Amino acid sequence: MEPTKENGFGVSSLALERLVLASLVVLPYVVYGAIATLGSFLIVSLHRWHRQIWQLLYTHGWVWLALGFGVGVVLSEAPAESALQTLNFIPFFIFYAAIAIAVPTFRQPLKTLHSWAVTLLVSTIPINLAAVVEIYLRSPSGLSRWGSSPWLQWLYLKTSYGARASTVFGHPNAFANYMVIVFGLGLGLCAYYLSRRDLRAKSPWICGATALVLVGIFCSGSRNGLLIAGLQLLLFGGLLRPYRYIFWAGLGAIALMVISALIWGIGGRTLPEALATASLRLSVWRLALDMIPHHPWFGSGLGTFKLLYDPADFPVADDFLPHAHNLWLMLAAEAGLPVALGFTGLVGWVVGRSTYTVICAPLPADTLALLGGYLAGFGGTTAFAVFDLAFYDGRINILGWLLLGSLQAITYLAPKLGAKSTPSKSA
Numbered sequence: 158m159e160p161t162k163e164n165g166f167g168v169s170s171l172a173l174e175r176l177v178l179a180s181l182v183v184l185p186y187v188v189y190g191a192i193a194t195l196g197s198f199l200i201v202s203l204h205r206w207h208r209q210i211w212q213l214l215y216t217h218g219w220v221w222l223a224l225g226f227g228v229g230v231v232l233s234e235a236p237a238e239s240a241l242q243t244l245n246f247i248p249f250f251i252f253y254a255a256i257a258i259a260v261p262t263f264r265q266p267l268k269t270l271h272s273w274a275v276t277l278l279v280s281t282i283p284i285n286l287a288a289v290v291e292i293y294l295r296s297p298s299g300l301s302r303w304g305s306s307p308w309l310q311w312l313y314l315k316t317s318y319g320a321r322a323s324t325v326f327g328h329p330n331a332f333a334n335y336m337v338i339v340f341g342l343g344l345g346l347c348a349y350y351l352s353r354r355d356l357r358a359k360s361p362w363i364c365g366a367t368a369l370v371l372v373g374i375f376c377s378g379s380r381n382g383l384l385i386a387g388l389q390l391l392l393f394g395g396l397l398r399p400y401r402y403i404f405w406a407g408l409g410a411i412a413l414m415v416i417s418a419l420i421w422g423i424g425g426r427t428l429p430e431a432l433a434t435a436s437l438r439l440s441v442w443r444l445a446l447d448m449i450p451h452h453p454w455f456g457s458g459l460g461t462f463k464l465l466y467d468p469a470d471f472p473v474a475d476d477f478l479p480h481a482h483n484l485w486l487m488l489a490a491e492a493g494l495p496v497a498l499g500f501t502g503l504v505g506w507v508v509g510r511s512t513y514t515v516i517c518a519p520l521p522a523d524t525l526a527l528l529g530g531y532l533a534g535f536g537g538t539t540a541f542a543v544f545d546l547a548f549y550d551g552r553i554n555i556l557g558w559l560l561l562g563s564l565q566a567i568t569y570l571a572p573k574l575g576a577k578s579t580p581s582k583s584a
């Protein structure tokens with residue numbers, strides 16, 4: 158029976174679920190279509206739950222954080238640029254709150270979270286298969302054989318990142334960041350399907366799609382992506398005790414990645430070269446650190462790092478630095494220390510509470526696996542932000558805030574999870 162329609166343009170909760178689901182299907186491919194669909198979800202949610210959304214944003218401190226960003230725009234060295242960059246933050250505060258409020262109202266919220274995770278995983282299969290083909294076509298042998306082919310000129314005329322795949326994302330690091338999020342969700346789905354006798358026959362397909370995501374991360378040539386995927390494997394299998402087999406499978410996958418890196422390198426670079434160039438990231442971080450004391454309270458303005466740093470201070474002066482390659486240094490330098498600490502505290506509070514719920518609550522094994530996947534996915538994009546900033550890609554930003562809203566929803570669902578979750582089917 159379909160849920161009854163509530164005040165909100167007569168749109169049922171089931172329709173809201175399907176709006177988000179439809180956006181996730183097309184998210185990697187047609188980002189503006191996904192934004193339009195999610196915009197519809199947000200409009201309906203604000204009409205239906207505007208009081209609850211406002212209360213969450215106000216009582217948890219997101220409104221004050223938004224005001225901090227607003228003051229930073231007024232005092233910015235480049236106000237127009239900073240105003241534009243706030244669109245990467247403030248609208249997503251509302252989106253996060255809408256997800257957090259909406260999910261607990263769904264008839265079967267855990268089933269909804271399961272459907273979203275499966276959709277995100279399955280939608281990446283064509284992308285990761287394309288990444289394998291792209292790696293071959295960009296390799297020396299592939300280039301010599303197919304480089305003059307007129308029907309492949311579109312590939313070779315794109316910005317070249319060496320032997321690294323970027324597929325539909327335009328940049329290998331954006332590709333890798335998106336995939337570490339989906340990889341975390343995939344790990345949770347693998348454990349979910351293996352813990353359910355009624356679903357175990359489908360587990361090879363889910364596990365195969367998750368393994369293909371790992372292949373895609375390798376094809377991206379992202380050192381950060383490979384490191385984070387390895388940590389996701391170890392932490393997921395190590396912390397969630399019923400899934401120690403994922404820990405051992407993870408060790409095997411990590412060993413295979415290391416062997417592959419030794420043989421073929423990482424993104425066309427040998428392993429020693431890849432590790433040596435990592436020192437350039439430290440130089441970028443030093444530039445951001447040097448900027449912080451000049452504007453410690455309100456920052457120089459979002460988006461101003463690329464305008465204010467001195468290229469002569471960077472070892473590779475010919476390279477353009479669009480940002481500080483670290484979310485916290487970027488916020489501290491461009492938005493000020495109070496905003497950086499406030500943002501970290503708010504996100505950390507949500508993640509901490511949901512982690513406590515997942516690890517400490519008496520949850521059935523399948524529920525534990527599913528929610529653990531959401532934690533692993535959000536943890537993946539958080540770890541990526543230590544080394545790079547790919548949230549400028551709207552797809553990654555949408556996915557990150559969707560997962561954070563889902564984690565907030567988990568804390569609201571906590572009293573019901575143990576009682577209402579479907580018990581795990583023992584083997």
